[in-house]
Structures are given as C-alpha cells and as structure tokens.
Amino acid sequence: MRLISRTLQDTPIQGKQTRLHLNVYKYDCLNLACPDQTFTETLPFAGWKQVRTDALNTFILGVAIFLSNNGASKVLALLGVNVSNDTIQSLYDRIEFVDDIAIKRGNVYAPRFMISATIT
Numbered sequence: 521m522r523l524i525s526r527t528l529q530d531t532p533i534q535g536k537q538t539r540l541h542l543n544v545y546k547y548d549c550l551n552l553a554c555p556d557q558t559f560t561e562t563l564p565f566a567g568w569k570q571v572r573t574d575a576l577n578t579f580i581l582g583v584a585i586f587l588s589n590n591g592a593s594k595v596l597a598l599l600g601v602n603v604s605n606d607t608i609q610s611l612y613d614r615i616e617f618v619d620d621i622a623i624k625r626g627n628v629y630a631p632r633f634m635i636s637a638t639i640t
C-alpha cells in the first residue's frame with residue numbers, strides 16, 4: 521500500500537479554475553492469479569481514469585447543451601473551465617453510449633446531461 525497523488529479539475533469558484541490535489545491509496549494485490557496487480561482507491565465523485573470531477577462534467581454539459589462545442593469551450597473558459605471542444609464532444613459520445621444501453625434495458629432518463637454522473 522502506498523499513496524499516489526491525483527489532480528482533478530473541479531467546478532470553478534468565482535470564475536477561477538479549480539483543481540483538487542488528492543492523495544489516494546494504491547494497493548498491491550497479493551493474489552498471484554489475479555490479472556490486476558495493483559488497484560487504486562475509488563472516489564465517489566470521479567472514476568479512476570477521470571481528470572475532471574463528475575460535477576464538472578455535468579457543469580460542462582449543462583453549458584454545452586445550448587451551444588456548439590467550440591462556442592461552449594470559449595464560454596466555459598470565461599467561466600474558469602479549461603476544456604477543449606474535442607473533450608466536450610467525447611463527453612457527449614460517452615453519454616450516448618450510456619443512453620443507448622439504458623434504452624435497451626427499458627430505462628428512460630430525463631435530461632441527457634444528468635447521466636454525466638455515470639461517465640467513467
């Protein structure tokens with residue numbers, strides 16, 4: 521077990537970009553047959569590969585839903601969020617995927633950006 525550092529971009533405060541600097545535990549698996557040799561502590565507000573918090577992804581999509589990706593990227597920069605139009609598109613693409621699965625399972629969600637909390 522050891523501590524590793526993670527940095528996540530979070531929702532802006534007073535128009536200033538914010539980052540969370542976290543120390544999370546990384547564990548070594550003692551089971552020799554296990555395919556994962558190490559695993560990292562999970563966080564309730566961001567998947568282990570995410571560089572932005574779930575709250576920020578929801579914030580980004582909440583703005584982007586009314587604008588082009590390029591326009592949203594510029595408006596978000598004014599609000600203190602550093603995100604490219606390509607990243608906005610990839611957030612949309614991942615929602616689509618979750619949405620498709622949800623529809624196949626017979627679930628109906630209301631606003632699409634609400635689902636961003638499940639982006640991994």
Ligand SMILES: [Zn+2]
Nearest residue numbers: 549551554556
């Ligand atoms: Zn294991």
